[in-house]
Amino acid sequence: MHAMVLDKPKTPLEWRDVPDPVPGPGQIRIRVHACGVCRTDLHIVDGELPDPKLPLIPGHQIVGTVDRTGEGVVTVAVGDRVGVPWLGWTCGECRFCRSGRENLCDRARFTGFHIDGGYAELAVADARYCFPVPEGYPDDQAAPLLCAGLIGFRAYGMTGDAHRLGFYGFGAAAHVLIQVARHEGREVYAFTRPGDTASQVFARSLGAVWAGGTGERPAELDAAIIFAPAGELVPAALAAMAKGGTVVCAGIHMSDIPSFPYDILWGERSVRSVANLTRADGEAFLALAPKVPIRTEITRYPLQAANDALADLRGGKLQGAAVLIPPGMTD
Numbered sequence: 001m002h003a004m005v006l007d008k009p010k011t012p013l014e015w016r017d018v019p020d021p022v023p024g025p026g027q028i029r030i031r032v033h034a035c036g037v038c039r040t041d042l043h044i045v046d047g048e049l050p051d052p053k054l055p056l057i058p059g060h061q062i063v064g065t066v067d068r069t070g071e072g073v074v075t076v077a078v079g080d081r082v083g084v085p086w087l088g089w090t091c092g093e094c095r096f097c098r099s100g101r102e103n104l105c106d107r108a109r110f111t112g113f114h115i116d117g118g119y120a121e122l123a124v125a126d127a128r129y130c131f132p133v134p135e136g137y138p139d140d141q142a143a144p145l146l147c148a149g150l151i152g153f154r155a156y157g158m159t160g161d162a163h164r165l166g167f168y169g170f171g172a173a174a175h176v177l178i179q180v181a182r183h184e185g186r187e188v189y190a191f192t193r194p195g196d197t198a199s200q201v202f203a204r205s206l207g208a209v210w211a212g213g214t215g216e217r218p219a220e221l222d223a224a225i226i227f228a229p230a231g232e233l234v235p236a237a238l239a240a241m242a243k244g245g246t247v248v249c250a251g252i253h254m255s256d257i258p259s260f261p262y263d264i265l266w267g268e269r270s271v272r273s274v275a276n277l278t279r280a281d282g283e284a285f286l287a288l289a290p291k292v293p294i295r296t297e298i299t300r301y302p303l304q305a306a307n308d309a310l311a312d313l314r315g316g317k318l319q320g321a322a323v324l325i326p327p328g329m330t331d
């Protein structure tokens, strides 16, 4: 098969012929129809996340059809459409797994990081961690639901019943979550890089009650989610928070958070992170998506152009989500 391969961080991915992967016991092989590009992929390629498998095929928002099953797989069959998320395997034994927090598993393995992912024509995954993809979504539009949507939804859950919700960074995740927030009658305030009027227009078109630069203070917020990897947004968001408000950091990597005066945390404000996903998060989110219904804005790139997609994400040039399409997949 063909794949885009990372040999070492801080170098471009290479288009290469590699052996077809073979599913082991409990695994399925998927013919990839579409694979979303996530900011986490960028952090891996840029060397900001330590110790990826190398060489590595990135990609953890995979949509495709099962073309082969390994021994003992009974829950999915050849021809089924499935989605493969970031959470690729957990131990089932550690105290986190045993307390409903498999997202925090000490030995968790992640797709496109510890396990080869979906920047390829074929991918192998543990059948227990794959999801059925909701009907009605073309493959390419479904791909961003699997991380931007899903882990974003976990972060959204941490905001409780906040009415005025700030989104810092308006990319793939925010454009999905604003649809859920509006469906639930909340107000979304979209904070973008100062001067990024294209993203502000995009946010307003999706129903943001306000959109502007990260330094602005349009209203006292009940909660905020920080999607952008910039630590200086933490004190900025805290300063915009009402008493009792929560600032949720949704990314896997962030630059250092500058020190800040205690009085912006005082008043029972809190700062927390969200890590990974559980299978229960995935089931809940994918059941909700068609009811909203969530629509994703995507930009398609041929799989061979993965480096261009990553460069556009790095440069803030995308509205919505980038999705890679392997050769011959026209849907």
Ligand SMILES: [Zn+2]
Pocket: 090, 091, 092, 093, 094, 095, 096, 097, 102, 104, 105, 106, 107, 108
């Ligand atoms: Zn575990």
Ligand SMILES: [Zn+2]
Pocket: 038, 039, 040, 041, 060, 086, 147, 148
């Ligand atoms: Zn992701």
